[in-house]
Amino acid sequence: MVADLIDDSRNWKASKVWQVFPPDKAKIILALHIPQCDTADTIEWSHTKSGKFSVKSGYWFLKASGENPNPTNPFWRMLWKSNIFPKWKHFLWKIMVNVLPTADNLLKRNIQIPSSNCKLCKDRQEGTAHILRDCQISQRIWSAIMGISTGNSQHIPIQDWIKNFLNFFRKKKEDGEEIALKFISTMWSIWLHRNEIIFNNIHTSPGRIIELQRICYDRAMKSAQRSKEDQISEICNTEDMERKEENSWELGARSTYRVQILVVDGAWKKKHKSGQWQAAVAWKNISHSHGEEFASRVFASTPLQTEAYAVLQAIKDMEWKCSDISIKTDNQEVIRALHQQKKADKSISSIISEIKQRARSFQYFSCQKVKREDVSLAHNLARKARLGTYLS
Known part of the structure; x- marks a missing residue:
């Protein structure tokens, strides 16, 4: 009966709900959707796709984290409150706690991959700092889009490098938000093109990264200039x-x-x-x-x-x-x-x-x-x- 609804290998928490609540209440609770958009606050574990905590995901989070994302830390307060796409917040969070699925992180988890070389330059092992900043292709992108020279930044951890720039942009009164969006969209576009190379089997194209950055930046700017309700209305076209x-x-x-x-x-x-x-x-x-x-x-x-x-x-x-x-x-x-x-x-x-x-x-x-x-x-x-x- 009730057991028919529960896959014990994946829904241990669900079984507890059935134990605590009557069947008619339990199935309603379990069917509720927990939104990941701007609604009333809820508690969830963001390190899994389902939003449910597991001992395994918690272990890897603690093991991989170089820094505890304490919500009272000024940087984390700034990140969570910033008016950027939620997906970008998640992307930055993964960088900061060193769990971005780059080749070196996948190998640490004993995940077999065809090659650990950088997908952009094909020269060195792919790591978070390399793919997003130190790769020769990425260096050219940063110079072309932001005018930033990254050649002498390799001794700085990527997390500190990002925080220093975002904190600097935040302090600028006039165009700080726009520059921050340009900075984040550049990183995001490099990562997006890296995934295109892997999953769409295409060749490295700096021009494609610049094209993606322009599109992402334009969309982010439009999104930042209107309310959440207006965002969905305008992006989805008119009724x-x-x-x-x-x-x-x-x-x-x-x-x-x-x-x-x-x-x-x-x-x-x-x-x-x-x-x-x-x-x-x-x-x-x-x-x-x-x-x-x-x-x-x-x-x-x-x-x-x-x-x-x-x-x-x-x-x-x-x-x-x-x-x-x-x-x-x-x-x-x-x-x-x-x-x-x-x-x-x-x-x-x-x-x-x-x-x-x-x-x-x-x-x-x-x-x-x-x-x-x-x-x-x-x-x-x-x-x-x-x-x-x-x-x-």
């Missing part, structure tokens, strides 16, 4: 434009690089005798030569909520891997909610908020309504996951 495109929702402009196309679906079934339900989500990358896919059980209270979780899961899994993405779903209501969030069902409202927020981190993002048979690959994976027969 009039959305009504004309009820079968799709798009952000940004498609680049010349390959768009990753994912089909997503959710599987939800209510057990009428017991009143319980089971749900699972899945996605399949139909543009990837290796056939990337994911499927897993989730807690969801309705079929609609399951479909929304499927879209969100696909975005979360791909946001570090590509800059252009197109998601295909057979659920019209999810598309409608993206266009008119205020009218969305309350069970998916916070999920839609997070989908929109995460979508802004891509150069191009689209979510399209397609026929049911077009998402059959994802549907089959979700169904297997719901039944417990999916093998990852």
Whole structure:
């Protein structure tokens, strides 16, 4: 009965919820979405994708951290309160605690990789300081965009180097915020192009980094000049434009690089005798030569909520891997909610908020309504996951 809903290998905390609360209350609690956008404060562990603390993630955090990110520290207060994309805050946090998934950090965790050389220069081992500052390609980028010479900075830890610059920019009265955004967007663009080289199999292009920086900086400047509510409204186009495109929702402009196309679906079934339900989500990358896919059980209270979780899961899994993405779903209501969030069902409202927020981190993002048979690959994976027969 209740045990059917719990995958003991992954949901130890969920089992505790079932022990404390009645079944009807427990499943509602477990299906609640914890948003990662600007809503009421909640407590979560940001070092895991799920937001749930684990002993393993806590161990690696403490082992890898060169500094404790104490919220009372002036730098951390400045970072958390800064008006930049939440994804950039997470990116800076990973740099500061030395957990950015560079080659040297992956090797420390015994993760096998094809090569530990820098993906930009192909010359030296890839580390956080090297890829973001000391690589000959990165040095040229810093000089071209910011006029910063990094050749004599190799003796300075990358964390101190970043903090010194951001603290300096913060003290400038007139254009400090703009320069800080330019600085962060430069680092982000170097890292984004590094990921393009790995996952899109393209060649190093300093010009591409400069192009990414310009796009990211322009978007960050627009975002910093208006309220959070206005950000989503303007980035997602006007409601009039959305009504004309009820079968799709798009952000940004498609680049010349390959768009990753994912089909997503959710599987939800209510057990009428017991009143319980089971749900699972899945996605399949139909543009990837290796056939990337994911499927897993989730807690969801309705079929609609399951479909929304499927879209969100696909975005979360791909946001570090590509800059252009197109998601295909057979659920019209999810598309409608993206266009008119205020009218969305309350069970998916916070999920839609997070989908929109995460979508802004891509150069191009689209979510399209397609026929049911077009998402059959994802549907089959979700169904297997719901039944417990999916093998990852």
